[in-house]
């Protein structure tokens with residue numbers, strides 16, 4: 001979990017590594033995000049298994065997550081807050 005001051009610098013990206021999300025590409029999605037220089041961390045199942053994979057950006061859920069959805073969420077956050085620009 002991050003504090004408000006931490007999330008103002010860089011979004012927190014949690015990728016569910018539970019069994020359903022792993023089967024639906026969650027771990028590969030984490031690797032793709034990391035390859036783009038984003039820091040991710042492993043999360044636990046949040047009971048969103050039917051909508052796997054699950055990613056949380058600053059604790060807000062993205063169901064049926066994809067690289068494009070996560071990037072869009074981060075772009076939207078950066079447009080509305082002083083997130084770190086790379």
Ligand code: FES
Nearest residue numbers: 016018021045048
């Ligand atoms: S395994 Fe990811 S939400 Fe349940």
